[in-house]
Amino acid sequence: MLKDGVLDPQGKAIEHALHVLGFLDVENVRAGRIIELETAAKTQEAALKQGEEMGRNLLANGVIENFSVEVIQ
Amino acid sequence: MLKDGVLDPQGKAIEHALHVLGFLDVENVRAGRIIELETAAKTQEAALKQGEEMGRNLLANGVIENFSVEVIQ
Known part of the structure; x- marks a missing residue:
């Protein structure tokens, strides 16, 4: 996951989309990667x-x- | 994560890069997303x-x- 303080445009975009869909009590959305092997x-x-x-x-x-x-x- | 059977080019690329770096016993690399909120x-x-x-x-x-x-x- 991105370190604290690093801007997370993907997280911001997801947060905005969730608010538009009515999930208004959602905040601090952070997007990251998971790799399984x-x-x-x-x-x-x-x-x-x-x-x-x-x-x-x-x-x-x-x-x-x-x-x-x-x-x- | 991608469903089984769905081609995972990102996973394949990571697997190849890991092999190039010497991690030869790694296989079935799958890449996915994680969202925290x-x-x-x-x-x-x-x-x-x-x-x-x-x-x-x-x-x-x-x-x-x-x-x-x-x-x-």
Whole structure:
């Protein structure tokens, strides 16, 4: 997800559209990305480490985005 | 997330890039969207119902996407 303080035009556009549709009590809409993948990592720790490495190296833009890794067996 | 069987070019591109970076044991990469928002719904059930309604009416493309709603208090 985008870091706090980073402008989120997509979130703003979704918020506006939801208000137009009558969901008036909705606020602070933030849009982000979710990436699911399968890995052959042998342990939960190895998969977590690999996920964080992929996040840092490719999947997340560290300047404007925070990311988190969840391992599901 | 995209429904099973729907082509996911973004997922394919990410998978290829991860392989190029050396994460060779990664497969079935799927890319999707996550939307966080705040609502003034009074109960967990009301928030869940509202989230599903927003998903059906605007936030998800029911033809090619599945969506799920998680309420966090």
